[in-house]
Amino acid sequence: MKKTILALSVAIAGTGAFNTAMAEEEAPIDGNLRIVIGSTSTGGDTYQNSEIVAQQLSDKLDMNVKVDAVGATEAFKALERSPDGNTMMIFHDMAYLGHLYGVRGYENVFEEFNVGPSIAINPGNAYLVAKDSPYETLDDIKEAVADGERVRVSIQPGGVSEIGFSALKNAIRIEHPGAEENLVAVNSGSQSDKNQQMFDGLADVINGSVQANEQFTRLPEDDQKAMRFVWLTARQDTIEQTLEEGMGETTREELLEFTEPNVTVTQDGEKNFTFDKEFFFIYNEDMDQEIVDYMDEALAEIYDEGEIQKTQKQSFFIPNFKPSDESEEYLQEKMNEYEEIINSID
Secondary structure, three states: OOOEEEEEEEEEEEOOEEEEEEEEEEOOOOOOEEEEOOOOOOOHHHHHHHHHHHHHHHHHHHHOOOEEEHHHHHHHHHHHHHOOEEEEEOOOOOOHHHOOOOOOOOOOHHHHEEEEEEEEEEEEEEEEEEEOOOOOOOHHHHHHHOOOOOOOEEOOOOOOOHHHHHHHHHHHHHHOOOHHHEEEEEEOOOOOHHHHHHHHOOEEEEEEEHHHHHHHHHHHOOOOOEEEEEEEEEOHHHHOEEEEEEEEOOOHHHHHOOOOOOOOEEOOOEOOOOOEEEEEEEEEOOHHHHHHHHHHHHHHHHHHHOOOHHHHHHHHOEEEEEOHHHHHHHHHHHHHHHHHHHHHHO
């Protein structure tokens, strides 16, 4: 039996309303669809996000769609072996940040693969201090560094965890030239490792997330594990799209206290740095354009129907569909901006 997909054709009427015409087309891929992800965890945000999309695609494409948590290196290898479209990848900004930071196994994703559609944002990337820390705000940290204090920041090097540290170091370089050397990276691994470094007094600041660390912000100050947020790297309008109840016991309004313009990290002396952790598809560079268009149309229909947005928001993700061409151009520009920041502090 031929599988079919309702191809989305949208025309904008004079009133600004959308008129949708549906037509049946033969599917350019058949069999099962394997989605490999750049993580080995089945409990993390990459897997969770991918599963939400995979379930919707399975229904829309009338095919089995499986998410396989193989990790970045194996995922890229699997992608290289599959030009037929039956293996695709979902990852986030680490896909290109790993290359910028020189992480082994990461090539330039825009040259070696095809960057596909964007699907969602995790707005939770954060930096925290112990609740009894003398640093009340991110400005306190910047001032301390400018005054010659050594501030240790626990990060997992080479990607999403490090880009905020790089941006902060760059901002200090701009505002207090030479003082940026006082902001020191403490290289770590998993989130639990970073947390432990703070508990043990080995780090003054840690990279974390709203999802993983919000529970520690509710503890009393005399608890060794008590933390507080000082910075959320997401754009203000990204956090504004989260549900009003926010995450855990921290409301959306409380989260907004830690984003720009309330917390500022200059990028170039004029523009403030922000970072949204964004998830997107990656394809084999030789995959047929017909399949690229097919996936764009399927996902456009899914997002147009509106159910996936509810599921994503309930899981503290922000829906963020962009078709392949728009997604690739946007992410390439994002990579170019971050490359300037990283190069400025090398």
